[in-house]
Amino acid sequence: MTEPLPQQALAIEINDLTVAYRDRPVLWDVDVEVPAGVxxxxxxxxxxxxxxxxxxxxxxxxxxxxxxxIFGQPIKAVRRLVGYVPQHREVDWDFPTNVLDVVMMGRYGHLGWFRRPGARERTLALAALEQVGMRELANRQISQLSGGQQQRVFLARALVQDAQVYL
Incomplete structure (x- = not known):
């Protein structure tokens, strides 16, 4: 399990953020503070x-x-602490993979580059699928699911990360 960080720390702190695409600002001067647990x-x-x-x-x-x-650190230092559920259009639905494998991908941050998922990762992934009501579809191809089912699978993938911040 991920070691908890101090409760007084801000889970997310954004200061004077500006994001531009091709030198055109799309967000500017954004300031946000999100305390842990909120x-x-x-x-x-x-x-x-x-x-x-x-x-x-x-x-x-x-x-x-x-x-x-994130908790006072740049994202690169604490990437494992952040779980993410992508929007539907951000996923390559033609990639041939099943539901269980998609969820186990959420454990890769804990495994490192050269370890393969094992029995523990499989157990955690199946438990996350159970939480979102998708365990019975674990062996189904992700592309064969409805949009709502696909989102539940990606929620399970985020949950299995054991993160402290979910986006």
């Missing part, structure tokens, strides 16, 4: 920058300015 939602119209904000928190897009910290 449930928060980001809402807004299409194109408002919600996904860009999440990608900046995850370190998937480079800020033009500002900082993003």
């Amino acid at each position: 449930l928060m939602a980001v809402v807004g119209p299409n194109g408002a920058g919600k996904t860009t904000l999440l990608k900046a928190i995850l370190g998937l897009v480079r800020p033009a300015a500002g900082t993003v910290r």
Whole structure:
């Protein structure tokens, strides 16, 4: 299990964040503090920058300015502490893999580069699938599921990461 961090630490701290695509700012001067243990939602119209904000928190897009910290650290230092459920369009649905394998991918951060998932990872993945009501579909190809079922599988993948922040 992931070692808990001090409760007084901010789970997410964003200071003066600006993100630009091709030198055109899409987010600017964003300041956000999310204390540990707080449930928060980001809402807004299409194109408002919600996904860009999440990608900046995850370190998937480079800020033009500002900082993003998770429990006081840059994302690269604490990547294992962050679980992520991608949007439907961000996934290659033609990739031939089954539900159980997708969920076990959530354990790769704990395994390192050269260890393969074993019995423990399989047990954890099956338990996460049980939590989201998808265990009976563990051997089904991910592309054969409905959109809602696919999202539940990716939720299970995030849960099996044993993260402290979920996006």
